[in-house]
Ligand SMILES: NC(=O)c1ccc[n+]([C@@H]2O[C@H](COP(=O)([O-])OP(=O)(O)OC[C@H]3O[C@@H](n4cnc5c(N)ncnc54)[C@H](O)[C@@H]3O)[C@@H](O)[C@H]2O)c1
């Protein structure tokens with residue numbers, strides 16, 4: 043695999059210090075690539091390139107239809123190379139290739155969706171209350187956008203930022219997670235091939251503390267869009283205040299999954315697994331807080347545990363694997379810490395609760411899919427985002443109790459309700475303080491509908507029309523067709 047570099051002003055360049063970083067396969071800890079490691083100096087060069095490209099006006103002045111056409115070509119190139127991209131994503135993150143294939147379909151869909159929206163948000167004529175005037179609203183690009191992404195869905199989260207920023211006419215600097223940059227590098231190659239002009243898209247590889255912090259604080263950056271953890275989000279928000287940047291934060295979640303006794307039992311059990319164990323639970327919207335009606339608790343947990351015991355761990359490249367490793371040793375230790383703390387606080391391990399014994403998995407950062415019962419709302423493992431394959435189980439007797447438990451969180455990203463009583467479901471979702479609520483479903487998202495969090499799960503929305511509006515300024519233009527002196531002064 044060749045050495046991966048930054049992409050600044052249309053050139054592939056190594057960092058000024060020539061520092062490098064090895065990228066590790068979380069399944070076996072082998073080095074899968076070496077990439078350039080940048081710092082503040084490289085970041086400033088990328089910001090300058092984006093600033094000059096924006097100020098030249100060349101991209102913003104390109105007709106929206108043409109910008110949309112280029113974004114559509116990017117979608118086609120992703121479609122063309124989706125198998126290579128899927129394998130690269132699995133190598134880098136450990137998730138199964140089947141999951142990565144699904145991600146690549148979603149990613150191409152995001153570029154396609156924004157391509158077709160490019161020339162359909164031109165503004166509006168306001169019915170002016172003042173005679174002989176024209177009042178109109180137009181949308182303009184925000185300017186230079188800093189975009190910072192996490193390691194769990196590297197290219198998917200990048201696509202949610204790249205596609206709307208481009209069709210809106212912005213220039214950008216993207217910083218992927220330093221531990222999973224490979225598919226983002228590849229998509230920059232595809233965007234170059236698609237004909238995005240130099241300076242419009244810039245890629246900078248490096249750590250958050252230097253590259254990410256510079257992007258967040260630099261006064262030449264007009265907007266910072268971040269997806270990642272809550273602690274980092276708070277730092278970015280603070281740094282962004284330097285020049286009162288526009289800010290979009292997609293942060294973590296600790297998502298409730300409410301199961302009423304009248305739900306379709308087998309489907310609810312099956313989907314409770316899907317809600318958490320894809321990508322070993324490393325999903326912002328994972329339904330890790332299972333909230334089950336007391337009357338079905340024992341039966342539900344018995345069936346759930348039976349199913350969990352059969353989940354096959356292994357290499358993401360093995361067709362039989364259902365769950366891969368966690369991303370890193372540091373992250374594995376975090377998951378272990380939360381489960382151990384939960385046990386000390388009174389939770390019972392119904393299944394899992396440790397690393398697998400299988401000798402073939404010892405080089406990988408594996409943790410068994412876990413169910414903790416006897417959980418209560420104040421436990422750390424219930425309140426804090428462990429980001430691993432761990433379900434905590436709480437019970438309720440009444441609808442009101444279920445809602446109270448569901449909302450008892452600083453987070454508000456997503457949640458689910460399982461019941462065959464639609465009126466009850468509607469009553470629940472009306473009270474659930476989350477950006478996405480599913481009824482008889484979990485973890486579904488698509489480009490047309492907005493995504494984002496209530497409470498400390500974030501600010502702003504990605505996807506849908508709202509995801510485009512994040513990258514647009516709104517300008518009111520007022521024209522007097524019959525100007526007259528006022529003679530006031
Ligand atoms: N809401 C969503 O849609 C969504 C989607 C995916 C992931 N997430 C969240 O992401 C988190 C997991 O990702 P992570 O561990 O990579 O998050 P993280 O916050 O550790 O890192 C995210 C990115 O921020 C960078 N960063 C770190 N410190 C920084 C700083 N001081 N200034 C600027 N940038 C900095 C990192 O290098 C990385 O690129 C979870 O909390 C998950 O819920 C949320």
Ligand SMILES: C[N+](C)(C)CC=O
Pocket residue numbers: 194195198324325326327487
């Ligand atoms: C937003 N989503 C669900 C694709 C990934 C969250 O980690």
